[in-house]
Amino acid sequence: MAVKLYPEVADRRRERIARDVAVVLMLLFLVWMGRSVYQRIDSITVLATGVSSAGESVQTGFGAVAGAVESVPVIGDNLASALQSSGEATGGNVADLGAQGAEAIHRTALLIGLLTFLIPAILLVGLTLPDRVRGIRQMSLAGQFLEGERSPERDRILAMRAVFNLDVDHLLEYSADPVGDLIAGRHDHLIEALFADAGLATPTR
Numbered sequence: 001m002a003v004k005l006y007p008e009v010a011d012r013r014r015e016r017i018a019r020d021v022a023v024v025l026m027l028l029f030l031v032w033m034g035r036s037v038y039q040r041i042d043s044i045t046v047l048a049t050g051v052s053s054a055g056e057s058v059q060t061g062f063g064a065v066a067g068a069v070e071s072v073p074v075i076g077d078n079l080a081s082a083l084q085s086s087g088e089a090t091g092g093n094v095a096d097l098g099a100q101g102a103e104a105i106h107r108t109a110l111l112i113g114l115l116t117f118l119i120p121a122i123l124l125v126g127l128t129l130p131d132r133v134r135g136i137r138q139m140s141l142a143g144q145f146l147e148g149e150r151s152p153e154r155d156r157i158l159a160m161r162a163v164f165n166l167d168v169d170h171l172l173e174y175s176a177d178p179v180g181d182l183i184a185g186r187h188d189h190l191i192e193a194l195f196a197d198a199g200l201a202t203p204t205r
Contacts, residue, residue: 004139007199016135016199023128030117030124038113045102045109142198150203159187162194170197 007013146158162171163182171178174193181190195202 003136004143004199005136007139008201009196009199012196012199019128020132023124026124027121030121034113034115034117037116038109041109041112042106045105139199143200146195146198146200147203155187155191156185158194159190162190162197166193166197 006016159182163178168178171190171193174196175181175186175189178190178193181187192202
């Protein structure tokens with residue numbers, strides 16, 4: 001069975017292509033939106049990075065003072081050790097908290113950005129893909145069923161199927177009197193309506 005992705009009828013083909021392009025553009029827009037949300041939230045990490053830098057500066061300052069007093073006789077070593085410990089307890093803790101905050105913000109930004117893309121993308125694909133697959137299957141099966149070498153008897157059967165199965169509104173676009181055409185043996189317009197309904201071009205005799 002030949003798979004038919006798009007109708008052979010020009011108008012329906014353009015309409016189907018336009019719908020597919022619209023879905024692809026919507027997915028690209030959702031990618032852009034998810035990325036924008038991620039970048040905006042992730043930009044907040046500058047605050048946590050600033051806190052971490054401030055903590056490191058304090059720790060560095062205490063370390064510098066500890067290095068300066070280390071040479072003081074008798075109490076130098078103890079004083080330097082106390083200053084070093086104070087630097088780690090204050091500036092070091094602040095630096096660690098800032099780094100942890102930056103990492104937490106980054107993970108949150110990534111999660112929200114992904115959800116911003118994934119949730120609507122899944123809904124969009126879930127609403128459009130089944131119908132698209134069903135349309136491709138029906139069009140391919142219709143092609144297998146309808147296409148074949150034309151003959152008067154085959155034309156008569158196809159015309160009967162058109163009159164008995166197609167919507168009246170669709171039939172009247174091709175024949176002003178579908179039943180009359182069937183009885184009189186004027187099958188061409190009825191067959192054209194049948195193939196057009198399936199999105200296929202009418203084969204010539």
